[in-house]
Amino acid sequence: MEIKVRYFGQLQEITGVKEASFTLPFDTIGSLRAHLITIYPDLKNINFKIAQDNKIDSDLSDLNGTLIDLLPPFSGG
Amino acid sequence: MIMENRYQRHIQLSEIGQTGQDKIKKAKVLVIGAGGLGCPALQYLTASGVGIIGIMDPDIVSVSNLQRQILYNENDIGKNKALCAEHYLSKLNSDVKIKSYPFALTVENAAEHIAKFDMVIDGTDNFYTRYLINDQCVLLNKVMVYGALYKFEGQVSVFNYKNGPSYRCLFPKPPGKGEIPNCSEVGVLGVVPGVIGMHQASETLKIILEIGDVLSGKLLCINLLNHTNTIFDFEKNENEIIRLKKLGSVIPIENQDCFVDFELSLTQLSSQEMIMWIDVREQDELPRVTHLNVVEHPLSNDVSLKIFSDFEGKIIAFCQTGIRSKVFVQKLKDKGIENCFSLKEGAKQLIEWGL
Numbered sequence: 001m002e003i004k005v006r007y008f009g010q011l012q013e014i015t016g017v018k019e020a021s022f023t024l025p026f027d028t029i030g031s032l033r034a035h036l037i038t039i040y041p042d043l044k045n046i047n048f049k050i051a052q053d054n055k056i057d058s059d060l061s062d063l064n065g066t067l068i069d070l071l072p073p074f075s076g077g
Numbered sequence: 078m079i080m081e082n083r084y085q086r087h088i089q090l091s092e093i094g095q096t097g098q099d100k101i102k103k104a105k106v107l108v109i110g111a112g113g114l115g116c117p118a119l120q121y122l123t124a125s126g127v128g129i130i131g132i133m134d135p136d137i138v139s140v141s142n143l144q145r146q147i148l149y150n151e152n153d154i155g156k157n158k159a160l161c162a163e164h165y166l167s168k169l170n171s172d173v174k175i176k177s178y179p180f181a182l183t184v185e186n187a188a189e190h191i192a193k194f195d196m197v198i199d200g201t202d203n204f205y206t207r208y209l210i211n212d213q214c215v216l217l218n219k220v221m222v223y224g225a226l227y228k229f230e231g232q233v234s235v236f237n238y239k240n241g242p243s244y245r246c247l248f249p250k251p252p253g254k255g256e257i258p259n260c261s262e263v264g265v266l267g268v269v270p271g272v273i274g275m276h277q278a279s280e281t282l283k284i285i286l287e288i289g290d291v292l293s294g295k296l297l298c299i300n301l302l303n304h305t306n307t308i309f310d311f312e313k314n315e316n317e318i319i320r321l322k323k324l325g326s327v328i329p330i331e332n333q334d335c336f337v338d339f340e341l342s343l344t345q346l347s348s349q350e351m352i353m354w355i356d357v358r359e360q361d362e363l364p365r366v367t368h369l370n371v372v373e374h375p376l377s378n379d380v381s382l383k384i385f386s387d388f389e390g391k392i393i394a395f396c397q398t399g400i401r402s403k404v405f406v407q408k409l410k411d412k413g414i415e416n417c418f419s420l421k422e423g424a425k426q427l428i429e430w431g432l
Binding site for chain 2: 008009010045046047049051054055056069071072073074075076077
C-alpha cells in the first residue's frame with residue numbers, strides 16, 4: 001500500500017520536500033516516525049504530531065491510513 | 078449620531094437577531110498579545126459590540142511590526158501596544174468597554190486577570206505565554222481560542238470548550254530551546270496573521286452566539302501559498318487535564334521566548350563580562366553615567382552602525398526605565414546586529430550596580 005506523507009511548517013525545510021510517497025509497510029505511526037528520523041535526523045529534535053486520514057493519532061496506533069500529515073507546533077503570532 | 082442601526086446586519090441574521098446581539102454585548106473577552114493576531118481579532122470584536130474587551134501586551138510598537146499589525150501607524154513607534162490599541166478601538170466603538178493591561182501575563186498574575194473574562198484569545202508569539210494561558214484556562218474553566226503561524230501557514234483551534242481538549246492534549250510539552258525558531262527569527266507574510274486572527278474572532282463570536290461548529294477537538298491548518306485548509310481531529314488527553322488539576326497551578330516552564338529574549342536585568346550580568354553600554358537618553362538627562370565603556374547614542378539620532386559591527390561582547394542599551402532602550406535594540410536588530418540587549422533597569426540602578 002502506498003502512503004502519501006505531507007510536511008507542514010518548518011518540517012518542509014528540514015526535509016527539503018513538501019510531500020513524499022512511501023510503499024514500505026509500517027505497522028504503527030511510531031515506526032513511520034522512526035523511519036523518517038533515519039532519513040532526516042533533524043526530525044528527531046522536533047516534537048511533531050502525526051495525523052492519518054485527517055486524524056491526529058498516537059505513535060502506538062496502527063498505521064492504516066493513506067494520507068499522512070506531519071504537524072509541528074507553531075509559535076508565531 | 079444615531080447609532081441604533083449599528084448592528085442591523087447582525088440582527089437581520091436569523092441565527093443572531095437581537096437576542097444574539099445582546100449575548101455579544103454581555104460577553105467579556107481577553108485578548109493576550111496585540112500583535113499580528115490580536116490586531117484583526119480586536120478590530121472585529123470591537124466592531125461587533127463585544128461588551129468588555131481586555132487587551133494585554135507588554136510590548137512596544139516597532140517599525141518592523143507595521144507590515145502586519147494593522148492597528149498601528151508610524152506615530153505609534155515606541156508606544157505600548159495595549160495602550161495604543163485601546164486608544165484606537167475606543168474610537169471605533171464607544172459601546173465597548175476596553176481595558177488595557179500594558180504588561181506581560183505571568184505565573185503570578187494570570188489567574189487574577191483571566192478570571193475576569195469569559196474567554197481568552199491567544200494572540201501571543203511564544204510558547205511560554207501560550208502554555209501559561211492554556212494551563213490557567215484549564216484551571217479556571219475558561220475557553221482559549223488559539224492561533225499561531227509560521228511563514229505562510231497558520232493553525233487555529235479552540236481549547237477547553239465544554240470540557241473539550243486543551244493545548245496540552247495536542248502538544249503536551251513545550252519545545253526545547255532552539256527546537257522551533259521564535260518569532261523574531263522567522264519571516265511571515267503580512268496577511269497570514271490577519272487571516273488567522275480573523276478566524277479566532279469568528280470562533281469567538283460563534284461561541285458567544287452558540288451557533289455553528291466550534292473548532293473544539295479540531296486543528297484547522299491553513300496554507301495561503303496553496304489554498305489548503307485542512308481540519309485535523311484530535312482527542313482529549315485526560316491525563317494532561319488531571320495532571321494540571323491535581324497540581325492546582327500552572328506547570329512551570331522555562332521562559333526562553335521571543336518578546337523577552339533581548340531584555341537583560343543587572344542581576345543576570347557579571348562585572349567580568351565584556352560589555353559595551355549604550356546610553357540612548359538625550360544628553361541633558363540625569364544622572365549621567367560616566368565610564369569608559371559607555372557610548373552616548375541618543376535614540377533621536379540615526380543609528381550609526383560603525384561602532385557596533387566589530388564589537389564581539391554584549392551590547393547593552395539603557396535609558397531611564399528600560400523602554401526607549403528596547404526601541405533602540407529593536408532598531409539594531411532590524412539592521413542585523415545580533416548581540417544587543419536592552420537593560421530592564423535604568424541609569425540610576427546601573428550606577429548603583431557599580432558602573
